Amino acid sequence: MGTKGPGAPEAEAQNAEAQSVEAQDADAGPEDAPEPLGPAANVAVALVVTAFGAVGCLASWSLGVGTPAEPEAGTWPLVICAAITVLGCVLLGTARRTADTEAFSAASWKILAGVGTMAGFIALIGTIGFEIPSALLAFVWLRFLGGESWRLSAVASVLIVAAFYAVFVGLLSVPIPHLF
Template identity: 45%
Template sequence: MNPDQAALIAELEEDRPPHAGPVSQLSAAIVTTLIGVAGLAGSLRLGLGELTAPGPGLWPFVISVVITSLSVVLAFVGRQAKDTEKFSRASVQTAVAIATLVLLALALPVIGFEIPSLALTFVWLRFLGKESWRSSIVISLGTVIAFYVLFVLLLQIPLPRLF
C-alpha cells in the first residue's frame, strides 16, 4: 500500500460513525428474523401452489426464507463484526424509506399504483436523494409512465390502477 492509499483510508476511517457493537448486531438480527417470520406466515396465507403452478405466496416465501436464514446467521456470526456502524441521523433516512414503502403498500389497493408510485419516487429523489425539484419531478413522472407502459399496456399485468 502506498502512502496516498494509506492517507485515503485513514481519512475515510475518521468520517465513519462509531462501531455498533454486539448488542446492536443482535437487535438487528432479531428484528429482521421477525420480519422474515412474518413474511413466511403471510406467504403461506397467500398459498404457495405447486412448482408447475406457483401460487401468489411462492416468491414471498422464498424471499422470507432467505431473510430469516441470513438473520439467524447474523445473530451468531455478526456479533463479532467490526465493520458495523451505530445508528445515527443517516439511519433515519432508512426508516423514512421503509415507512414510505409501507404507505405505498397500503395505498396501492385503494387508489392504484400511479399516485403512490409517483409520490414514493418523488420523496425518495427529492428528500432522501437531495435531487433538484425539476429532476425529481421529471424522473418521477418518467418512471411512473414507463412502468405504466411496460406493466399495464405491454405485459398486461392486472395492477390496481387509477386509469
C-alpha cells in the first residue's frame, strides 16, 4: 500500500515548490508594501474621475440624447458618464476615511504609457483607418507593457487585427475607417 505510482516524485517536487512559493508570499508582510499616499491622493483621484465623468456627460449631451423610446447617439454614453460622475462623487465622499492608496511607482508609468498609446490610437484611427493603429497598439502593449517576446507580439498583433477586421468589417459591416 505504501508504493507510489509512476510520476510520484515529480508530483511531490511540484507540490513542494508550490508550498515554497506560498511560504514566500506569507513572509512578504505589510512592511514590504509601499507607503500609502493617504486621503489627499484619494481626493485628487476622486476629483479626476468626477471631472472625466462630467466632461463625458457634456460631450454625450452634444451628440443628442433623444428619448427613452427613441434614443440617439449620446444616450448610452450619457448613462455611462453619469454613472462615472456619481461614482466619482462617492469616491470623494469616502476619500478621507480610506488611506490605502498606493504610492506612485515604476509600474504606474505603464498605466500612463497605456493611456498615451490609446490616445495616439484614437488620433490616428480616423486618419489612416483602424488596421495600422490597432496593430501598433497591440504590439506596443504586448511587447513593452506586457513583456512578451518580439515574435509573439508581432504575430499576435497581426492576428488580432485580422480577427477584428473579419468580425467588425466582414461579418457585421460596422462603418469604421479602414484601409482595405
